[in-house]
Amino acid sequence: MSFVTRFAPSPTGWLHRGHAFSALTAWRAARSAGGRFLLRIEDIDATRCRPEYEAAIFEDLAWLGIEWETPVRRQSDHLADYRADLDALAARGLIYRCFRTRKEVAEEIGRAPHGPMEAFRGAPLSADEEAARLAAGAPYAWRLSLDAADRELGGFGQLSFHDEDRGTVAARPALGGDVVLARKDVGVAYHLAVVHDDALQGVTHVIRGEDLFEATHVQRLLQALLGLPVPAYRHHRLLAGADGRRYAKRDRAETLRELRAAGVTPDELFREMGFE
Ligand code: GLU
Numbered sequence: 001m002s003f004v005t006r007f008a009p010s011p012t013g014w015l016h017r018g019h020a021f022s023a024l025t026a027w028r029a030a031r032s033a034g035g036r037f038l039l040r041i042e043d044i045d046a047t048r049c050r051p052e053y054e055a056a057i058f059e060d061l062a063w064l065g066i067e068w069e070t071p072v073r074r075q076s077d078h079l080a081d082y083r084a085d086l087d088a089l090a091a092r093g094l095i096y097r098c099f100r101t102r103k104e105v106a107e108e109i110g111r112a113p114h115g116p117m118e119a120f121r122g123a124p125l126s127a128d129e130e131a132a133r134l135a136a137g138a139p140y141a142w143r144l145s146l147d148a149a150d151r152e153l154g155g156f157g158q159l160s161f162h163d164e165d166r167g168t169v170a171a172r173p174a175l176g177g178d179v180v181l182a183r184k185d186v187g188v189a190y191h192l193a194v195v196h197d198d199a200l201q202g203v204t205h206v207i208r209g210e211d212l213f214e215a216t217h218v219q220r221l222l223q224a225l226l227g228l229p230v231p232a233y234r235h236h237r238l239l240a241g242a243d244g245r246r247y248a249k250r251d252r253a254e255t256l257r258e259l260r261a262a263g264v265t266p267d268e269l270f271r272e273m274g275f276e
Pocket of ligand 1: 207
């Protein structure tokens with residue numbers, strides 16, 4: 001069986017130990033399966049991505065001894081393709097324009113009958129109301145309609161995916177609510193670009209952190225709606241720092257470039273991460 005996996009960072013900050021662990025986990029899996037390892041630059045959010053972060057991704061991964069195939073797919077080069085997916089979903093009534101602000105959505109979720117954790121579910125406006133908002137230049141996001149998807153697929157009961165640690169998992173796409181698939185400043189959102197690319201690039205095994213487990217449920221639904229193949233999934237543990245908290249960009253976790261500058265070697269990192 002062929003084995004194709006990938007590491008798909010977003011150049012929105014410097015890579016830290018958690019990224020190294022994720023990249024190495026995928027890369028080592030590809031090597032031991034005699035498979036292929038791809039690197040994909042997920043830079044659709046132009047408001048947050050910076051070229052120096054992208055350059056650092058290449059530098060940091062090479063330092064770790066990781067080798068990837070070229071050319072590297074950069075999502076910002078393919079926005080028209082993701083847009084075509086979005087148009088296809090719109091033509092089938094599977095997405096709708098949501099004019100609520102993030103604050104309004106947060107308030108609405110807070111008022112939901114099952115408490116604050118309930119994910120947002122909305123509905124399209126009437127044609128007249130929508131036309132009026134558009135004419136007034138009101139900003140909006142395209143959201144996936146779980147109701148419309150449910151109708152089209154006749155329920156989500158048939159949707160499952162293989163998770164290496166959990167076995168067959170029944171997908172629960174409603175976990176994420178009506179997810180945003182595009183907004184004004186980000187023409188297409190993460191979920192759509194990921195399923196498009198994983199299929200196009202022939203990815204057979206998606207290996208990524210446990211923090212994206214919920215995303216897998218949403219992406220499984222998109223695969224069904226877009227008629228895409230479903231890869232196998234592995235959600236690896238998240239690396240925790242000495243204080244037991246997981247590394248994250250926003251915490252300013254020590255970056256790989258800082259570690260390198262401080263004289264830490266890749267071998268030391270491998271040992272620390274439990275790779276022999
Ligand atoms: N680009 C995503 C991130 O940096 C990861 C996407 C994925 O692995 O599916 O969090």
